[in-house]
Amino acid sequence: MAALGRVKLRFSSRALRQIGAIHDFIAETNETAAIKTVQTIVLTCNRLTDFPTMGRSGTQRGTREWSIVRLRYVVVYKLDLASDELVIVSVLHTRRNRTRH
Numbered sequence: 470m471a472a473l474g475r476v477k478l479r480f481s482s483r484a485l486r487q488i489g490a491i492h493d494f495i496a497e498t499n500e501t502a503a504i505k506t507v508q509t510i511v512l513t514c515n516r517l518t519d520f521p522t523m524g525r526s527g528t529q530r531g532t533r534e535w536s537i538v539r540l541r542y543v544v545v546y547k548l549d550l551a552s553d554e555l556v557i558v559s560v561l562h563t564r565r566n567r568t569r570h
Contacts, residue, residue, distance in 0.1 A: 477554045478518045484557040491542070491560065506540060513537050514544060514557050521548050521555045532558060 480488075488507055496503035517524065517535060524533035527545055535544045545559040 476518050476521050476548070477552070478514060478557070479554050480514070480557045481559075484560055487560045491562075509540055510537065510542060510544070510560055514546075514555075517544070517546065518555055521546075536563070 488510060491510070492503045492507050494503075495506055513535065522533070524535035524544075524546065526532075527534045529545075532545050532547050535546070536542075537544065541563045543561050543563060544557060545561065547556045547558055548554075549556055
């Protein structure tokens, strides 16, 4: 895939629900850690807009994946070249079965 310039960022409703669930799960024991985790996930997604092809090919056709190793989450995204958007499809814990997003 050719190098692209900065693209717009959009979160799918599924990804937003997953991020909310990540926050809620962590907040049960540590609200500060929950906020920092969500901030790191969102910051990582924003960074992908500068280098949208830096992720590896995803397990599902047409997707790419970027690991947030420190947090053990994977951001699954698609590039929509027609609308110049990077769409966050899912945010999954690395222990989760990723055959379906």
